[in-house]
Amino acid sequence: MDTAGSLIHPPALLSDSPEIERGAEPTTKPVILDARVVTGAGGGPEKTILNSPRFLEPLGYRTVCAYMHPPGDPGFDVLTRQAAKYRAPLTSIPDRGAWDWRVVTRALAICRRENVTVWHGHDYKTNALGLLLKRLWPMRLVTTVHGWVRHTRRTPLYYRIDQLCLPYYERVICVSDDLLDACLAAGVPAKNCVLLENGIDTAEYSRVQTLADAKATLDLPTNSPVIGAVGRLSPEKGFDVLIRAAHALVAQGHDVRLVIVGEGDERANLERLIRELDLGARVRLAGWQTNVRAYFEAMDVFALSSLREGLPNVVLEAMALGVPVVSTRVNGVPRLIRDGHNGALVEPGDLNGLTAALAELLRSDSRREQFRAAGRKTVETRYNFATRMQRLKCLYDELLAR
Numbered sequence: 001m002d003t004a005g006s007l008i009h010p011p012a013l014l015s016d017s018p019e020i021e022r023g024a025e026p027t028t029k030p031v032i033l034d035a036r037v038v039t040g041a042g043g044g045p046e047k048t049i050l051n052s053p054r055f056l057e058p059l060g061y062r063t064v065c066a067y068m069h070p071p072g073d074p075g076f077d078v079l080t081r082q083a084a085k086y087r088a089p090l091t092s093i094p095d096r097g098a099w100d101w102r103v104v105t106r107a108l109a110i111c112r113r114e115n116v117t118v119w120h121g122h123d124y125k126t127n128a129l130g131l132l133l134k135r136l137w138p139m140r141l142v143t144t145v146h147g148w149v150r151h152t153r154r155t156p157l158y159y160r161i162d163q164l165c166l167p168y169y170e171r172v173i174c175v176s177d178d179l180l181d182a183c184l185a186a187g188v189p190a191k192n193c194v195l196l197e198n199g200i201d202t203a204e205y206s207r208v209q210t211l212a213d214a215k216a217t218l219d220l221p222t223n224s225p226v227i228g229a230v231g232r233l234s235p236e237k238g239f240d241v242l243i244r245a246a247h248a249l250v251a252q253g254h255d256v257r258l259v260i261v262g263e264g265d266e267r268a269n270l271e272r273l274i275r276e277l278d279l280g281a282r283v284r285l286a287g288w289q290t291n292v293r294a295y296f297e298a299m300d301v302f303a304l305s306s307l308r309e310g311l312p313n314v315v316l317e318a319m320a321l322g323v324p325v326v327s328t329r330v331n332g333v334p335r336l337i338r339d340g341h342n343g344a345l346v347e348p349g350d351l352n353g354l355t356a357a358l359a360e361l362l363r364s365d366s367r368r369e370q371f372r373a374a375g376r377k378t379v380e381t382r383y384n385f386a387t388r389m390q391r392l393k394c395l396y397d398e399l400l401a402r
Helices: 011-016 044-059 075-086 101-112 125-133 155-168 178-187 211-217 239-251 267-276 292-297 315-321 351-363 365-382 383-401
Strands: 006-008 031-037 062-069 090-094 118-121 140-145 171-174 193-195 227-230 257-261 283-287 301-304 325-328 344-346
Touching: 006 267, 006 383, 011 140, 031 044, 031 101, 031 125, 031 344, 044 062, 044 075, 044 315, 044 383, 062 101, 075 090, 090 125, 090 315, 101 155, 118 315, 118 383, 125 140, 125 155, 140 383, 171 351, 171 383, 211 292, 227 292, 239 257, 239 267, 239 301, 239 351, 257 292, 267 283, 283 344, 301 315, 301 351, 315 365, 325 351, 344 351, 351 365
Parallel strands: 031 062, 031 118, 062 090, 118 140, 140 171, 171 193, 227 257, 227 301, 257 283, 301 325, 325 344
Antiparallel strands: 006 090
16 A cells, blocks of 8 residues: 555456556546545445546546545445446545544645546545645545435534535535535535536446346245335434334235345344334345345335435436335435326325335336336436536536636
């Protein structure tokens, strides 16, 4: 490990992408450094960050992804494989905590080595780090606000740090209207705020298994409806409400299974709830999965039970794969889902509403088919990743022309 962090070039990336392989070789293209702090395998933002370089390269920008992570974190191996899949140059910066000042020297060395033009932060720590490094290296500052979680013990300080940093960023990208309003309330100048919703590469989301085959592959009963969810096991995801909804559905006579893909600090609490409700045979906490698509394809219905979100990539992915969606009415979701047309919306934390929406969808083959077709069309026409990257390229162009 050198002081600048290690630049990871997976073999597939080296053989397929000669321009990316050259890494720090002098280039006339402006260089974007996407900076992110992550523990474990990360979440939805990783799909956007690691997928961006191959789209921005032909648009005139070279991108390096710098990830700060705990030393020895096995989740970083997952990110390395994702980077190889997307042909993304990935730089590792070991981060031992808030007072690890070696992160600053390593990040500065990367800026110098890669001749970084734009620092693009993705969380409170990389936003604070970008402000510090700008004093040491001439570059423009951009950040994306993916979502704030304010109710846990650790995050109020982080949230406050972000509030203090964001007004000094030249462009603040918000993935939902609610986050845009929050940034304006935090003092970010309106001229610096941009609404740029998430998108996905729909070419990657074509079903490869039938519903029955996908269930069989995962050892799920093929004759029972499967409700699925994907996300970090943390309080704001509302998985306790979803588990209680599954219990209510069983009490109503529905022979359902619930599968939740993801890992996190709430696992023990959720396992305890599953035992209390005697749902051990019906609810599966699947943990981190490298092949989440296999789980999406096994779902009769996808449920987002979050209490807070930006614009969740997992909802876009479910819709792109033709999985009917029931979601809470959080932040950017109502712009994506029109209730009763391409999905169903319920209020956050509303157990009865969530149970009723799931029950209605499980009873109606025609409604599920309607949501499948309309959901896929919505993603194809309004949330295409290539279109999002074109808009991001224009944002960079405008910023660098100033």
